[in-house]
Amino acid sequence: MVGKVTRRNFLSLAGLAAAAPIFQVKLPHGIDFILQNSPTPRKFLIETMPGGVALFDYNNDGLLDIFLVNGGRITENLHVPEQFERSNPRYWNRLYRHNRDGSFSDVTQAAGLANAGNGNYGMGVAVGDYDNDGYPDLYVTSYGKNILYHNNGDGTFTDVTAKAGVAGGGWSVSAGFFDYDNDGHLDLFVTRYMDWDADHNKICGGDWHTYCPPSAFPATTCLLYRNRGDGTFEDVSERSGITAKKGRALGVSFADYDGDGFTDIFVSNDGMQQYLFHNNGNGTFTECAMESGTALTSDGKGLSGMGTVFQDYDNDGRPDLIVTVLPRELFAVFHNEGTGSFSYQSLETGVGAMTSLSSGWGVGLEDFDNDGWKDLFVAQSHVLDNVQKIDASLTYKQLPLVAMNHGGHFERADSGVTTPLAARGAAFGDINNDGCIDVVLAILGGPPVLLLNRAGSGNHWLSITLRGTRSNRDGYGARVFVNGQTRIATSSGSYNCANDKRLHFGLGSADKATIEILWPSGAKQVMNDAGANQFLEIREPEQL
Amino acid sequence: MTWLFMLALLGGQAEPSEAMQHVQAGLMARQQHQVDVEIDEFSKAIELDPNLADAFVNLGAAYMEKHDYGAAIAPCKHALELSPDLAAAHQLLGFALLAQGYAIEAIPHLEKVGAQDALAIAQLETGRLTEAVANFNVALAKRPSDPDLLYYLGHASGLLSKSAIDTLIAQFPDSARAHQALAENYFALRQMPQAEKEYLEAIRLRPELPNLHLELDQVYANSAQWPKAEEEFRAETKLQPGKAEAAYRLGNAYLQQGKAHDALAELKRSDALRPEMAETLYSLGKAASLAGPSETSTAERAWLKVLELERTSSLAAQSHFALAGLYRKQGNTAKAQHEMQEFQKLQSTIGPPHSE
Numbered sequence: 001m002v003g004k005v006t007r008r009n010f011l012s013l014a015g016l017a018a019a020a021p022i023f024q025v026k027l028p029h030g031i032d033f034i035l036q037n038s039p040t041p042r043k044f045l046i047e048t049m050p051g052g053v054a055l056f057d058y059n060n061d062g063l064l065d066i067f068l069v070n071g072g073r074i075t076e077n078l079h080v081p082e083q084f085e086r087s088n089p090r091y092w093n094r095l096y097r098h099n100r101d102g103s104f105s106d107v108t109q110a111a112g113l114a115n116a117g118n119g120n121y122g123m124g125v126a127v128g129d130y131d132n133d134g135y136p137d138l139y140v141t142s143y144g145k146n147i148l149y150h151n152n153g154d155g156t157f158t159d160v161t162a163k164a165g166v167a168g169g170g171w172s173v174s175a176g177f178f179d180y181d182n183d184g185h186l187d188l189f190v191t192r193y194m195d196w197d198a199d200h201n202k203i204c205g206g207d208w209h210t211y212c213p214p215s216a217f218p219a220t221t222c223l224l225y226r227n228r229g230d231g232t233f234e235d236v237s238e239r240s241g242i243t244a245k246k247g248r249a250l251g252v253s254f255a256d257y258d259g260d261g262f263t264d265i266f267v268s269n270d271g272m273q274q275y276l277f278h279n280n281g282n283g284t285f286t287e288c289a290m291e292s293g294t295a296l297t298s299d300g301k302g303l304s305g306m307g308t309v310f311q312d313y314d315n316d317g318r319p320d321l322i323v324t325v326l327p328r329e330l331f332a333v334f335h336n337e338g339t340g341s342f343s344y345q346s347l348e349t350g351v352g353a354m355t356s357l358s359s360g361w362g363v364g365l366e367d368f369d370n371d372g373w374k375d376l377f378v379a380q381s382h383v384l385d386n387v388q389k390i391d392a393s394l395t396y397k398q399l400p401l402v403a404m405n406h407g408g409h410f411e412r413a414d415s416g417v418t419t420p421l422a423a424r425g426a427a428f429g430d431i432n433n434d435g436c437i438d439v440v441l442a443i444l445g446g447p448p449v450l451l452l453n454r455a456g457s458g459n460h461w462l463s464i465t466l467r468g469t470r471s472n473r474d475g476y477g478a479r480v481f482v483n484g485q486t487r488i489a490t491s492s493g494s495y496n497c498a499n500d501k502r503l504h505f506g507l508g509s510a511d512k513a514t515i516e517i518l519w520p521s522g523a524k525q526v527m528n529d530a531g532a533n534q535f536l537e538i539r540e541p542e543q544l
Numbered sequence: 545m546t547w548l549f550m551l552a553l554l555g556g557q558a559e560p561s562e563a564m565q566h567v568q569a570g571l572m573a574r575q576q577h578q579v580d581v582e583i584d585e586f587s588k589a590i591e592l593d594p595n596l597a598d599a600f601v602n603l604g605a606a607y608m609e610k611h612d613y614g615a616a617i618a619p620c621k622h623a624l625e626l627s628p629d630l631a632a633a634h635q636l637l638g639f640a641l642l643a644q645g646y647a648i649e650a651i652p653h654l655e656k657v658g659a660q661d662a663l664a665i666a667q668l669e670t671g672r673l674t675e676a677v678a679n680f681n682v683a684l685a686k687r688p689s690d691p692d693l694l695y696y697l698g699h700a701s702g703l704l705s706k707s708a709i710d711t712l713i714a715q716f717p718d719s720a721r722a723h724q725a726l727a728e729n730y731f732a733l734r735q736m737p738q739a740e741k742e743y744l745e746a747i748r749l750r751p752e753l754p755n756l757h758l759e760l761d762q763v764y765a766n767s768a769q770w771p772k773a774e775e776e777f778r779a780e781t782k783l784q785p786g787k788a789e790a791a792y793r794l795g796n797a798y799l800q801q802g803k804a805h806d807a808l809a810e811l812k813r814s815d816a817l818r819p820e821m822a823e824t825l826y827s828l829g830k831a832a833s834l835a836g837p838s839e840t841s842t843a844e845r846a847w848l849k850v851l852e853l854e855r856t857s858s859l860a861a862q863s864h865f866a867l868a869g870l871y872r873k874q875g876n877t878a879k880a881q882h883e884m885q886e887f888q889k890l891q892s893t894i895g896p897p898h899s900e
Contacts, residue, residue, distance in 0.1 A: 290884065293869055298830065300865030300887060341872045347802040347834055356768040356800070393736050393767045 021416030022368050022402050023439065023451035030104035031066070033094045035424075037444045038074035039385060043203050043211050045196060046143045047074060048383050049173065049250075051361070051424025051442030052124035052496035055431065056136045058111075059155055062535075063098035064431050064500055066440060067113075068448055069140055070094070072121040078198040082144070086122075087115045093122055093140060102432065112157045113138075113149060120144035124425065124496030128177025128186040130227055132473040136501075141172035141190060150231075166225050166233050171196055174307075176492030178254040178263050179472045180240075180279055182520045185227035186472050189242075189265055191249035195220045210384045214270040214304075219246040222267060226283075241285045245275055253310035253493040255319035256477065257292075258340045261522065263477045266294065268305030268323045274332075291341075294321060294334045298344040303332055307363040307426075307495030312336075312486040313349070313374050314408035319488050322351070324360025324378050324495070327394050331355040331363075331378065350410045351376065351403065357394060358401060359383065362426025362494040366437040370459035370506030372485060373405035375413075379423035379441050379495070397422050400441065400451075421449065429500025435461040435533055437504050442496070460507035460532035462515075467539040470521040474501055475540065477520040482513050507532050563593035570602055574609070582606040590619075597627040604636045613643040631657050642666050661687075665696060673704040720750035724759070731763060739763045754784050761793060765800075773797045781810075788818030796827055804834035808842070822853045829866060843870060861890035 039047045052069030059065070072084025072091050085091055092114045096104035108114050116122055120142035127136050135151035145167040149157035161167050171193045177186040195218040204212035221243040225233035237243045251268035258264070262279035269275060273295040277285035289295035296302060304326040310319050318336035325331055330352035334342040346352035355378075362379035369375065380398035387394045397420035403410035425442035432438065436453035443449055462482060466475025466489055478489040482505040491501040507513055515527040519540050530536060570585030586603035589596055600623035607616035620637035623630055638653035642662055647669035654663040664679035680697040687693060709725045716722050727742030743760035746753065757780035764773035777794035784790055791814035798807035811828040815821070829846035832839040847863040847870075854860045868883035 290888075291881075293872055296865065298833075298866060298869065300862045300891075337873060339872075339875060343869060343873055347799065347830075348804075350802055353768075353770055353801045392734050 020455075021414040022404075022453065022455040023416040024454050025417055026450040026452050027447060028096075028102070028104050028450050030099070030106065031096050031448065031450075032106070033068045033070075033096075034090075034447055035068070035070060035442055035444055036073065036091050037071040039445070040074050040076050040078075041209075042076050042078070042201065043209065044074055044078060044198060044201050045211050045217070046121050046171070047071070048211055048385070048444070049193070049424070050121070050123050050496070051444060052122065052141070052498075053362075053425045053427035053440045053442050053448065054125040054127050054138065054491075054498035055427045055429035055440060055500045056127045056138075056491070056498060058095065058136060058138075058151060059097065060135065061098075063100070063433070064429050065098045066096045066104065066448070067125055067127075067138060067498075068094045068096070068442065069122040069125050069425075069496065070116075072118075074121070080197050080199045081119060082121070082198050083118045084121045084144075086118050086120060089114070092116070098431070107155065111155060112159075116140060116142065116147060117145065120147070123172060124174050125498050126175040126177055126188070127491050127498035127501070128188075128476065129473050130177060130186045130188070131231060132185070132468075134473065136474075139166070139175055139177070139188060141168070141175050141496075143171045143196075145169060146172050146175070146190065160231065164231060164233050165235065166190075168192070168223050170220060172223070173250050174252045174492075174494075174496050176252050176254060176490070176498075177474070178265075178476050178490065178492065179227075179520055180224075180263055180265075180285075181226065181283060182262065182471070182477075182522075183227075183229065184468070184470060184472050184521070185229040186474065186476060187227045188223075188225040188233060189252055189254075190223040190225075191252050191267060192220045192222055193250060193270070194218060194248050205384075205390065208386060208390050210386055210390070214248040214272075217248075219248050219272075221246050222249050222252075236283070240283060241287070242277065245287045247275055248272060249275070250306050251308040251323070251493075251495050253308045253321070254477070254490050255310040255488040256479065257310070257319055257336055257342075259318075261520075263520070266308055266310055266321055268303075268308040270306065271304050272302045274303060274305050274323060293342040293344065297329070297332060297346075301329075304329060305332075306359075306361050307378070307493075309363045309365050309493040310490075311365040311374060311488060311493075313365050313376075313405060315373065315485050317481065317486045319486070322363055322365065322376065324358075324363045325355075326359050326383065327357045329356070331358065331360055349408065354401065354403060354410070354412050359394075359398065360401070361424045362441070362497055364426060364428040364439070364494055364499065366428050367405075367461075367485075367504065367506035368402070368437055368453055369404060369455045370436065370461045370508065372459075372483065372506050372508045373407065374485075375405045376401065376403040376410050377415075377426060377428070377439055379421075379426035381420075381422040381424070381444070385422075395420060400426075400439075416451065416454075417449070422446070423449070425496040426494050427497040427499050428494070430463060430502065430504060433535070435463070437500075460509065460511055462505045462507055462513050462530065462532055463535045464503040464505070464515065465501070465535065465537040466503070466517070466519075467537055468519065468521075469540040469542050470523065471519045471540055475517075475519065476501075479518040481516040481518075483507060483510055502535070561593065563589040563596050563599065566592065567596070567599050567602060570599075570606070574606070579606055579610045582609070595626055597623045597630055597633070600626065601630060601633045601636060604633070604640070608636060608640060613640040616640040617644070635659055638662060638666075642669075645669075661693060664700070668696065668700045668703070673700055673707060676700045677704055718749075720746040720753055720756075723749065724753070724756060727759065727763075731759070731766075734766075736763050736767050752783065754787075755780070757783065758787075758790055758793065761797070765793075765797065768800075770797055770801045774801070786817060788814045788821070788824070791817060792821070792824050792827070795824075795831065799827060799831050799834070802834065804831055804836070807831035808835050808839065820849075820853055822850045822857070822859050825850045825853070826859055826863060826866075829863070833866070833870060840870065840874070856890065856893070858890075858894055861887055861894060864890065 050071040054067040123141045126139040135153045138149040150160045175190040247269040265277040267275040276289040307324040321334040323332040330346040335345040359382040360378040365374040378401040402415040422444040439451040441449040468475040511532045513530045517525040566589035573581035589599035600619040604616040604620035623633035634653040634656045638650045641650035647666040660679040661683040667676035723746035730739035757776040761776035774797040780790040795810035808831040829843040832843035850863040864887035871880035
């Protein structure tokens with residue numbers, strides 16, 4: 001029986017309301033995808049790493065569509081050259097068109113995205129309009145060759161990898177489009193994990209028989225492709241200084257951390273120091289993680305870096321870094337001090353106390369309750385599927401972590417997910433256009449999980465789509481300030497995923513917003529009194 | 545090889561009979577590492593004089609040298625029949641029997657010559673653990689850097705400890721100590737729920753027992769249950785307010801939860817109780833750094849103190865790294881760079897930075 005609400009019991013009722021789950025778990029109608037990672041007794045390391053999700057509006061109908069990257073078929077007798085049977089529809093990547101009624105339709109074949117090639121075991125995906133034609137293009141990473149799909153604007157895609165020259169090779173994981181030279185054309189960065197193939201696989205753990213740590217395999221380099229603006233890319237990995245550092249890279253995120261007008265690159269490496277490539281503004285990068293304080297923990301120890309996000313969590317106007325890691329470490333929070341350096345603040349922010357047993361992958365800083373502070377979401381699951389036998393205090397499947405941001409301090413909240421998952425990628429976006437950020441998780445061996453946000457409806461919000469003119473059309477790299485908050489325009493970050501490119505701001509009780517945009521071209525644009533609760537497209541001024 | 549040296553002296557004291565000449569020839573062959581010649585010469589000496597105990601014992605020594613311990617037993621026994629107090633024969637026979645797995649038979653011979661190292665091994669093999677540990681300690685006092693002895697002492701002590709615990713659990717299964725012992729076993733096996741259950745039962749039975757809360761806290765710390773860990777450490781610090789370790793661990797539990805000021809207070813208390821502990825000082829620095837700009841100098845002092853105490857350890861490397869961060873935050877680039885260089889120098893000697 002519900003009693004009369006008095007001032008005294010209102011507080012306890014409010015407490016109950018605050019403890020309600022942030023998300024409602026949904027399996028959207030029409031999505032029948034299963035992520036085929038094909039685990040085998042031979043413990044090929046690639047088996048435990050896939051799971052890319054892209055949230056993007058491929059047909060510009062205003063609704064976010066979902067692209068899911070599949071692994072492939074692995075058999076115990078896998079040898080070089082590896083074959084993964086991607087021609088079988090069971091192993092296809094899938095594109096699901098979002099329908100007006102909230103359901104999804106599988107348009108993979110019609111869109112020309114079926115069969116990613118039998119030699120490729122899928123990993124992740126990046127989204128960007130690399131040719132500025134107004135339609136988002138797809139870049140799919142793999143163990144094997146990567147594929148660039150040009151969006152033709154008519155609901156179909158064309159594999160233009162060969163022409164573009166971005167096939168890569170080896171073991172690619174996360175990738176992202178960004179404009180490092182501010183020429184208005186999106187360039188492409190691709191992380192590569194290690195020098196591995198099926199013939200050089202190892203099994204570790206003695207009697208436990210499990211996947212080997214990254215240190216068991218040689219390190220490798222990442223890839224940087226410069227967009228020539230004519231539909232082709234130039235591999236500038238070496239010339240830019242990126243290959244000067246070998247690593248075991250899994251995640252990548254972009255932001256101009258020192259405000260010099262050029263987008264920098266953060267790379268999360270597994271089981272070693274992290275890399276921060278400072279953009280020198282002349283086509284080259286200098287790796288400066290050690291000097292900037294983003295390489296190691298505060299104890300000078302390496303990190304099992306998996307996913308990463310580069311956004312401002314404490315509303316001081318500067319992008320900070322969060323890196324997800326494995327248990328017995330803490331998810332790393334590197335606070336941007338504004339002097340070109342960062343301080344490790346996992347304990348200060350409360351993230352450390354929540355994560356010493358966590359295994360994190362996809363990660364996002366999104367304002368789920370629209371209170372004006374970006375909250376933390378992490379897809380979680382251990383790398384080892386038998387970890388519980390090795391260490392009873394750890395589990396393979398885990399619940400996602402949701403932590404609400406209270407003035408720069410994070411506190412765990414109820415995600416609404418009640419069944420532990422083997423989650424990998426996590427992509428963020430407002431799927432149902434209700435002004436609240438939702439999440440799609442990639443699950444090893446299972447269907448994707450859609451988490452529909454039901455937390456933020458009481459507060460106001462604003463969603464901004466950038467339309468670059470002199471800058472790249474997506475406006476990636478722009479720094480957008482709204483009512484004291486900052487977001488870096490990007491679809492990259494997380495792990496293996498591409499997020500909704502729209503910039504989402506929670507406004508709390510404010511019904512108006514002041515918007516300031518620093519475009520990659522150098523243009524500065526200010527809009528006052530923008531109304532709350534709307535999707536706003538802002539076009540970059542043609543003239544400075 | 546001490547027994548070979550002693551036998552050479554014995555040979556040197558023999559009379560120069562024909563048999564002794566063969567003994568001398570055998571000893572010469574030993575110096576030239578010609579074991580087969582040795583055996584041949586000592587055997588000839590025995591043929592010529594079947595009562596020559598020295599020849600038998602040297603023949604046994606030659607077989608020992610050849611690692612043919614089984615063959616060494618008979619001549620050594622024969623030597624003792626001829627000369628029951630011949631120390632070299634007792635020693636060799638003890639070694640040979642032990643090497644062949646006859647530990648019980650070896651013990652009286654080894655006792656006779658006071659060969660504590662081999663005697664301790666024989667006692668270990670026969671389950672006489674208390675005596676074995678005592679004899680290993682005596683032997684180690686003479687040869688403190690002997691890795692074999694260190695290993696055996698550790699092994700024997702472990703078995704002795706296990707034996708005592710087995711007795712405890714068998715005879716007093718409902719005692720707090722038995723539950724504590726079981727909890728420790730579960731903890732070692734990383735079976736935390738069972739470890740927690742046993743510790744809680746031990747605490748219920750004897751809440752005043754020292755260290756129980758401290759150990760239970762380790763269970764909570766291992767599973768990152770920091771609020772529970774904090775509670776147990778607080779209970780332990782109440783029981784043992786003078787125990788620096790309890791204060792240190794409570795401070796760390798606070799630190800893990802980001803409770804900077806509580807952590808700092810407890811770590812300062814631990815430092816006062818037991819000064820100059822590098823681990824305490826390092827954590828104290830972290831807590832001070834976490835507590836904000838007003839405690840920056842405390843953090844700096846603590847980490848510099850660590851570096852006074854330890855120059856080349858991983859904790860020293862961590863302190864250099866922490867100082868680099870502190871100076872970087874202060875905008876003191878030169879000092880930050882210097883500390884980073886020191887950190888990297890140490891990393892290059894003690895290994896690259898690994899995850900925790």
